[in-house]
Amino acid sequence: MSMTMTQKILAAHAGQSSVTAGQLINAKLDIVLGNDITTPVAVNEFKKAGFDGVFDKDHIAIVLDHFVPNKDIKAAEQSKQCREFACLHCISHFYDVGKMGIEHALLPEQGIVTAGDCIIGADSHTCTYGALGAFSTGVGSTDMAAGMATGEAWFKVPSAIKVELSGKLKKNCSGKDVILTLIGMIGVDGALYKSLEFTGEGVAALSMDDRLCICNMAIEAGAKNGIFPVDEVTLKYLEGRSERKPIIYEADPDAVYESTVKIDLSTLCPTVACPHLPENTRPASELGDIKIQQVVIGSCTNGRMEDMETAYKILKDKKVADGVRCIIIPATMQIMRECVERGYVTAFIDAGAVVSTPTCGPCLGGYMGILAEGERCVATTNRNFVGRMGHVKSEVYLASPATAAASALTGYITEPEEV
Amino acid sequence: MNAKGKVFKYPDNVDTDVIIPARYLNTSNAKELALHCMEDIDADFVKKVSAGDIIVAGWNFGCGSSREHAPLVIKTCGTGCVIAKSFARIFYRNAINIGLPILECPEAAEEIAAGDNVSIDFDTGVITDITTDKVYHAQPFPPFIQNIIKNGGLLASLKKEK
Structure with a gap:
């Protein structure tokens, strides 16, 4: 029976020679992940159910990233609860302030997730790790609790949409423009319950940071997971980093897909998702004079080193426009350190931007950049729902780091080419 | 298991x-x-919701974040059921795992109006709009999921199997 790449990973983790779409399976998990918002709920459930131990302390990751350094007393209590649970169960991958990063940038960087893994995380953007050739999906806190106790999770085997990439991205275009374009094509529920399997000759020229960004937003099309084939780029990234030996799975040549979407990367342009859905995409060049008050460059979608480099190239020796607050958030401490060493932080400050330690903060309207009524923000984050970054009458425009940085300089939504 | 109440429509x-x-x-x-x-x-x-009331919504209800707090607050408010044309997958999974009854039924979600009185029989999947006297049939859950719900959620179900 022919299988997609996702189905092959699931079959292997369910101990079966093959699985088919729609089948219910129990799969063994390589990593179970939670953060400071979802772990407390999981810990409560874990205790309520009377579990006394975790399945494997080395295969659980708890990352404090949403509201840390603690934004208020209640957030501090939640962090404390995570810390105490991690300590009690000797969780080896526990990341607190000083070591932490935004979970979906941190886990690949630290080699905690690798090719061939089966991963669940109590955070919807857990689908990011598909970039490494893993099956990885977001779940809720109860699934996290059950996963921590048993090392297993139930899944309905998904069917897949094949996304065939060809060509090469133009200058000023990146992974963000690819995924926004795709969501614009298929809609916010276009891949509901399904896998998005990326393939084609266009894959080879996409960097790992681009692939991580693309898989990160698979959930924004409703997908269960996004996944890239393992190639030289993947293996080079994993080398010297991956804790476990990568296992390479490939889709069968005759695997069955529900549909195929073709994207010629060379035809893409800087793309923006307008309020209030990620599917409301438009070329940045067509947006005219939309005045903005804030720019956020960071998040699990676009807070990686290439994103910082892109922002640096556009902002260095320039000034952020009057009336614009530009907030730059490197996603991990390692990225932050490199930004310091390369002189990016100095350049950002000289340009009039602020630089924060890693946090999810503004992306979900937590803190560190909340919008007032009527304010607009261009953000490299992943959601532009009503009230996502603050007031219900504020607006978020999703864009790439290049478009966001260019917009910071002009004060309105701007194509990178213009600056 | 049944639910009966007035409809909030989204x-x-x-x-x-x-x-x-x-x-x-x-x-x-x-x-x-x-x-x-x-x-x-x-x-x-x-302010308006009473125990047993029903949320009726369109496609892709519960999209976005994986926060289990979402089905949890809907359940804690006393909502008896959410009927939608479709659910985002993490919300769907979370609702089952915490025991919030949900039903996918595009026809009912399209026609039932805000303020209507609706009753639901979860065993059969039959949705009755008492106000308009119309009956709809939702797909019942597969046995695997029915078992989780019957046992009172995922963790209770796991404990029982242990």
Whole structure:
């Protein structure tokens, strides 16, 4: 029976020679992940159910990233609860302030997730790790609790949409423009319950940071997971980093897909998702004079080193426009350190931007950049729902780091080419 | 198992940020969180909802974040069921795992109006709009999921199997 790449990973983790779409399976998990918002709920459930131990302390990751350094007393209590649970169960991958990063940038960087893994995380953007050739999906806190106790999770085997990439991205275009374009094509529920399997000759020229960004937003099309084939780029990234030996799975040549979407990367342009859905995409060049008050460059979608480099190239020796607050958030401490060493932080400050330690903060309207009524923000984050970054009458425009940085300089939504 | 109550109606793509805004996620206390249920899409929901009432919505209900706080606040408010044309997958899974009854039924979700009185029989999947006297049939859950619900959620189910 022919299988997609996702189905092959699931079959292997369910101990079966093959699985088919729609089948219910129990799969063994390589990593179970939670953060400071979802772990407390999981810990409560874990205790309520009377579990006394975790399945494997080395295969659980708890990352404090949403509201840390603690934004208020209640957030501090939640962090404390995570810390105490991690300590009690000797969780080896526990990341607190000083070591932490935004979970979906941190886990690949630290080699905690690798090719061939089966991963669940109590955070919807857990689908990011598909970039490494893993099956990885977001779940809720109860699934996290059950996963921590048993090392297993139930899944309905998904069917897949094949996304065939060809060509090469133009200058000023990146992974963000690819995924926004795709969501614009298929809609916010276009891949509901399904896998998005990326393939084609266009894959080879996409960097790992681009692939991580693309898989990160698979959930924004409703997908269960996004996944890239393992190639030289993947293996080079994993080398010297991956804790476990990568296992390479490939889709069968005759695997069955529900549909195929073709994207010629060379035809893409800087793309923006307008309020209030990620599917409301438009070329940045067509947006005219939309005045903005804030720019956020960071998040699990676009807070990686290439994103910082892109922002640096556009902002260095320039000034952020009057009336614009530009907030730059490197996603991990390692990225932050490199930004310091390369002189990016100095350049950002000289340009009039602020630089924060890693946090999810503004992306979900937590803190560190909340919008007032009527304010607009261009953000490299992943959601532009009503009230996502603050007031219900504020607006978020999703864009790439290049478009966001260019917009910071002009004060309105701007194509990178213009600056 | 049954539910009966008046209908609150919402559009397509109701996301978890409007169901429970992240600014309140600095606690995991369900009762405290439930005070803000649906706040950014319908500020009056919490004042108006009574035990057993039913939420009816369009496609992709519960899209966005994986926060289990979303089905939890809907359940804690006393909502008897959510009927939608479709559910986002993490919300769907979370609702089952915490025992919030949900039904996918595009026809019912299209036709049932705000304020209608509706009754639901979960064993058969039959939805009755008492106001219009119309009957709809939702797909019942597969046996695997029925078993989780019957046992009182995922963790209770796992414990029972242990």
